Amino acid sequence: MQPPSRRTFLALGLITLTTACTGTGGTDAATRAPTPDPDAPIRLRAVAATDTLLAVYDALLAAPGAQTALLQPLRAETAQHRAALAQGLPSATGTPTPSTSPTAVPTSAALAALESRTAESHLADLDTARPPLARLLASVAAANALHATTLGAPPDQPAPTPTPTTPGPPAPALQKALSAEHAAVYGYGVVGAHLPDDQQRADARTYYAAHQAQRDTWQRLLTTPGTTPTPAAGGYRLPFPVTDAPTATKLAAHLETRLTTVYADLVADLPTPHRRTAATALRDCTLRAHHWAAPTTPFPGIPDPLPTGPH
Known part of the structure; x- marks a missing residue:
């Protein structure tokens, strides 16, 4: 940011002088009523x-x-x-x-x-x-x-993502989410390869397809404003060796937990027409992380949930 010019300082001085001359009987900022919190x-x-x-x-x-x-x-x-x-x-x-x-x-x-x-x-x-x-x-x-x-309710089924009809979201925020989904798709390929042919592998296939669909959603949204979506890498470094079913399920839990942070941040980064899509993705990742026995938290995706003032 460039430093204020002399003209800017003069303008600010004029505003200050005018306020002092036409104020309300000496009332200053310390005694004015606080601005209402819109939230x-x-x-x-x-x-x-x-x-x-x-x-x-x-x-x-x-x-x-x-x-x-x-x-x-x-x-x-x-x-x-x-x-x-x-x-x-x-x-x-x-x-x-x-x-x-x-x-x-x-x-x-x-x-x-x-x-x-x-x-x-x-x-x-x-x-x-x-x-x-x-x-x-x-x-x-x-x-x-x-x-x-x-408590026993069936998990919510993901709703189909509508075709965007509003201006595209900010590209940097979506590119980060897209990159995370590329990594999740790759990771679930590793997960499925180390699970026995049972319900766990069936669940892994279902979640693999869900991440492919979410990846495609972000690619469409990025393409709408003419941005080139970030392509998937040829491979990704795993956070730990995956050699059997227990380490495969641990990797699945890690992938979903990591994505909760990505999507909690994305809700804040996106303009309002697209927040619901990110919030739905956050919910789905939270439920999938729980399915893979990831540790639960009161605030999925947020390490510090107690903001103490206007932002």
Whole structure:
């Protein structure tokens, strides 16, 4: 960035002088009302939805014969979601609402359905949230989807990607995602070669095809604005030797976990018409990582989910 010119400084001085002469009785920036946070309504909706989830978890945990070992970790993650979503809100709204137990004890299936609806409500706000909050919403929605699956709901089926009708996304962000998908396609070729001919290999073939489809999606989006998509490399260095079924499944978990970070970042980097595609990819990678027994995290793809101010 070039340093300000003398004319710029003169213009700034004139603005400062005019403000001083026509101000409001000595009122300065320190005493003015703070600028409203444009993300506050979105955060409030997300917090309210999360409070409903917490109330249902509490009702299930208080019921006789509660599946404590299953529910407590999910409830703890949901409380972490609430804390992250409430960042920047006034202290009164940032305090958890006391849980009100439903009149009838809910079922695990009802909680799973509520987790799915909560995920969808977070995704509905992606287009109006600023990038850091959009990234957080997509991550929490992916965790909600994983909770729903853990509670017994069938995994969501990936929706077909529509043909782009809006200006293409920024090329650098998509090129990074495309490169990661090239590596995942290569990696799943290695995974499948070391798995026995059983359900695991069938799952690997399914996921291999899913990554090919996601790769093709990014290639189409990059081609739309006339950008040349990054081609796949002739080979990729594996993070560790793959010699048998256990190391093959470890590689699959590594590939999917790495992609969650790529897609969480991509949600923040893309313009609003394309965020949902990246958020869906984040969810799918989160579920696949869990399938391969990768360690779970409350915030898929985000190492530090607690931003402390406007970005």
